[in-house]
Amino acid sequence: GESVGLHLPTLSVQEGDNSIINCAYSNSASDYFIWYKQESGKGPQFIIDIRSNMDKRQGQRVTVLLNKTVKHLSLQIAATQPGDSAVYFCAENRSGTGGFKTIFGAGTRLFVKA
Amino acid sequence: EAQVTQNPRYLITVTGKKLTVTCSQNMNHEYMSWYRQDPGLGLRQIYYSMNVEVTDKGDVPEGYKVSRKEKRNFPLILESPSPNQTSLYFCASSFGPPESSYEQYFGPGTRLTVT
Numbered sequence: 001g002e003s004v005g006l007h008l009p010t011l012s013v014q015e016g017d018n019s020i021i022n023c024a025y026s027n028s029a030s031d032y033f034i035w036y037k038q039e040s041g042k043g044p045q046f047i048i049d050i051r052s053n054m055d056k057r058q059g060q061r062v063t064v065l066l067n068k069t070v071k072h073l074s075l076q077i078a079a080t081q082p083g084d085s086a087v088y089f090c091a092e093n094r095s096g097t098g099g100f101k102t103i104f105g106a107g108t109r110l111f112v113k114a
Numbered sequence: 115e116a117q118v119t120q121n122p123r124y125l126i127t128v129t130g131k132k133l134t135v136t137c138s139q140n141m142n143h144e145y146m147s148w149y150r151q152d153p154g155l156g157l158r159q160i161y162y163s164m165n166v167e168v169t170d171k172g173d174v175p176e177g178y179k180v181s182r183k184e185k186r187n188f189p190l191i192l193e194s195p196s197p198n199q200t201s202l203y204f205c206a207s208s209f210g211p212p213e214s215s216y217e218q219y220f221g222p223g224t225r226l227t228v229t
Contacts (some may be wrong), residue, residue, distance in 0.1 A: 008154070017142055034217070041203050043118075043220030044157065055229040100164075101172055102147065102218070 003106045008087060012111040018076040021108045023090030028071060030092035030103075035064060035075045038087045038107070047075070047088075077110075116141045118221035120205050127195055135190045135224050137205030145208045147172070148180060148219070150201040155206065161229045163188055186220040195228045202226075 025033070031052040034045035040050075050057045050064045057064050065078040073090050090105045092112045126166055139146065139190040147162040149172075159172030163182040177199055179191040188207075192199060201224045202225050 021216075041208075041223075043161040044218075045220070046217035049145070049217065056125055090155075100145070100162065102162075103160055104149075105159070106154060 008107050008109045009113060012113060013080050014111055015066045015082060015114050016079055017082070019075075019076075019110060019112075020078045021075045021088050021110065023075075023105050023108075025071050025073060025074040025090065025092045025103075025105070027092065028068070030094050032093040033064070033073055033101075034091045034093070035062075035073075036089045036091060036104075037084075038089065040086075044089060048065060066071060080110075080112050082112045082114055085110055098106070116217050116219070118204075118205055118207055120221040120224050122224060123222065124225045126229065128135045128229055129196055130194050131137050132214070133192050133195060133226075134173070135192075137190065137221060138186050139188075139205075139207040139219070140186065141207065141209075142185065142220065143209060144185070144210055145218075146182070147206045148178070148188070148190045148208065149204045150174065150199075151197075151204060151223075152201050160190070160203075163193035169179060195226075197228050200226060 034049040035047040037047050038044045048059045048062050048064050049065050061078045065074045087109050089107045089109045092103050094101050144165050148160040149157040149214045151157045158174045160178050161180040163169040202223050204223050205221040208218045
């Protein structure tokens, strides 16, 4: 299988519980943040995004919270399901000369226990 | 089906032998990027392109080249691969800059081993 995330932080939750995955970002100039989900053997998949002028954004079973004061981002997954087991990455976007740069965090592996 | 395709999916090569990993998207996206993924380091951006003939370096461009001659294709070229370029590579595309809330669509990945 893939060797992605051998040294990743891990979070283990019971099916049906809520999950909270945290991320710290580095650049106060970043103005757009995204959470991605990566299942084994696949590329990252977009979950939800948030702009820096927002504190909270909700999607289907997911909520992203942004605290610009401490440069912290979190992803909350409600009623976690076995299909949510994956590696989750936060990413920040910064404008560059040719378009954009995307900086990914190291990721967190989520295990969902049935 | 809307998708990003990469070829090859797996490649084992030797040091110094030039190779190209192709990336193609069928969504008429303007923005395309290449990333490498290594254990414990997450994804790091190699190069990106905002449109045809417009490319710029990401965080780890050394040892790589790209070209954007057509909107749909964004090949990654390793002129003289070295073992430290052994990695999992992803191509991604989006309609516009992600700061405009255009999500990036990722390809399935290319596992490259350089011996």
